[in-house]
Amino acid sequence: MNHYETVFILNPVLSDDQIAETVKKFEDFLIKNGAKMVSKENWGLKKLAYAIQHKKSGFYHLFEFTNNGEVITPYEQEFKRDERIMRFLTVKLDKHAIEWAEKRRTRLKAKA
Numbered sequence: 001m002n003h004y005e006t007v008f009i010l011n012p013v014l015s016d017d018q019i020a021e022t023v024k025k026f027e028d029f030l031i032k033n034g035a036k037m038v039s040k041e042n043w044g045l046k047k048l049a050y051a052i053q054h055k056k057s058g059f060y061h062l063f064e065f066t067n068n069g070e071v072i073t074p075y076e077q078e079f080k081r082d083e084r085i086m087r088f089l090t091v092k093l094d095k096h097a098i099e100w101a102e103k104r105r106t107r108l109k110a111k112a
Contacts, residue, residue, distance in 0.1 A: 001066045003098050008079060008088035009058035012045060022084050023061055029078055035067040039105055052086045063096070064093075064101060 008026070010019055029039065043060035052058065072090060079088040093101065 001036075002069050002074065003066050003093040004064070004090055005093055005097075006063045006075075006088060006090040007099065008053070008061055008063075009048075009086045011053070011084050011086055012055055012057045012059060014059070014084055017083065018084065021057055025082075026075075026078065027063065029075060030063070030065055030067070030071065030080075033067070033071040033074070035065045035071055037063065037065050038053065039064040039101070041108075055086065058086050 010022060014022070015022075023040075023042075027040065030037065039062070041062040043062065045057055046060050047057050048055070069092075076088070076090060079085050
């Protein structure tokens with residue numbers, strides 16, 4: 001099983017319900033295709049470094065999951081088809097990145 005991390009940016013004009021629905025859609029897609037969710041994070045509304053689709057901000061979300069890799073291509077196609085998604089990036093984590101993500105999650109839990 002490979003370890004992956006996806007960060008995606010949602011359109012800032014969406015309502016809270018639309019954001020929750022979109023996040024659930026992509027989470028359900030992963031689970032339905034055999035992925036195991038490790039972590040989900042809502043980073044909230046953030047200012048963008050440059051305008052995307054004439055927008056200067058967006059709602060950031062992070063998914064960390066494990067899967068055999070076959071789901072990545074259809075998963076990314078779903079992102080491309082959804083007009084609510086402004087940008088996304090999926091990366092495969094190596095052992096050092098997995099370790100770092102673990103430490104980051106631990107720090108976040110300690111703060112909360």
